[in-house]
Amino acid sequence: MAAHPLDTLVVHPGALGDVLQAVPALRALTALGHRLTFAGQPRIGELLEGLGVVRARTSFDTFGLEALFVEGPPPVSLRSRLGQFPRAVSWFGARDPCYRRQLAALIPASIVAAPVPKGGALRTVWEYLVDTLAPWCPPGTIDASSLLVPEGWRAAACAALTAAGADLARPFLLAHPGAGSPWKQSPASRFARVLERLASGGNLAVILHEGPADHTAAETLASALGEPTIRLVEPSLPELAGALSLAASYLGSDSGVSHLAASVGTPSVILYPPQTVGQWAPWSPTARPMSVGAEGEIS
Numbered sequence: 001m002a003a004h005p006l007d008t009l010v011v012h013p014g015a016l017g018d019v020l021q022a023v024p025a026l027r028a029l030t031a032l033g034h035r036l037t038f039a040g041q042p043r044i045g046e047l048l049e050g051l052g053v054v055r056a057r058t059s060f061d062t063f064g065l066e067a068l069f070v071e072g073p074p075p076v077s078l079r080s081r082l083g084q085f086p087r088a089v090s091w092f093g094a095r096d097p098c099y100r101r102q103l104a105a106l107i108p109a110s111i112v113a114a115p116v117p118k119g120g121a122l123r124t125v126w127e128y129l130v131d132t133l134a135p136w137c138p139p140g141t142i143d144a145s146s147l148l149v150p151e152g153w154r155a156a157a158c159a160a161l162t163a164a165g166a167d168l169a170r171p172f173l174l175a176h177p178g179a180g181s182p183w184k185q186s187p188a189s190r191f192a193r194v195l196e197r198l199a200s201g202g203n204l205a206v207i208l209h210e211g212p213a214d215h216t217a218a219e220t221l222a223s224a225l226g227e228p229t230i231r232l233v234e235p236s237l238p239e240l241a242g243a244l245s246l247a248a249s250y251l252g253s254d255s256g257v258s259h260l261a262a263s264v265g266t267p268s269v270i271l272y273p274p275q276t277v278g279q280w281a282p283w284s285p286t287a288r289p290m291s292v293g294a295e296g297e298i299s
Helices: 016-020 023-031 042-050 065-069 076-082 097-106 125-132 151-163 188-202 215-225 237-246 256-263 274-280
Strands: 007-011 035-040 056-059 087-090 109-112 172-176 205-210 230-233 249-253 268-272 287-291
Touching (some): 065 097, 076 097, 188 268, 256 268
Parallel strands (some): 087 109, 249 268
8 A cells, every 4th residue: 555645754762751842843744634653662652642643653662763874775674664654754863964864865755853952042842843844834823732631541540549549539739759860850848848839729639640760759759748648659651641631730840741741731830940941841831830940949
């Protein structure tokens, strides 16, 4: 079967927050009729497909694109896989001339760009990613509507929250104190004060999300709060998306989880280091990015 002329391979092997910054760009392509297949981390591909951002997904690690960094004819298997796509957007490999040349030889209608703008850029990552598509996407209105979480994911989240001890009859605030790097985490004392203020203002129960690398951050925050707190520990991404969509509000540091909360429309306060807030602020209007200095002051 011949490929559709707008079947488009999207390559982005980045982490959760990096990829979610690409949602407005991906929506711009879809609005023009592109049928997107995402090549990245499998769990992120599952998330994007389930949320309706892309049509299909494949694993970056098994696709074989590393062969394009080497001079000479690519393997037949890779040529066959890439031959399914008349177009490609690669937010990967932009610094390597061989990769760019090899991809363009196999898919002439391709865009290769870095996944983030160069240092000092006065725009957000998501705005930059939209701009990289300028050869195909004329300037237009950005779709900043919230991503719709499937009911099955919300049901799975309800089950996980109930198993953790949550009373879902009471509105709750979901908090995520962790971040990919320790320097991105808001100071625990400041995080706790903001959390208490947000929760008390809405009479909300507090539930902590703890991912695989967040145990220390969750323990530190729990100690700062000084009272037992329900924890949602290491849910799958679909369960986490469901839990975030059920939450009345969200508080987090600069992390992929915070970008997910914003993307699914949860009213969110996100605490950033001053050096990242300008570039990594989320695209969703439901999120309020705030800068937190080294001493915990907020601006």
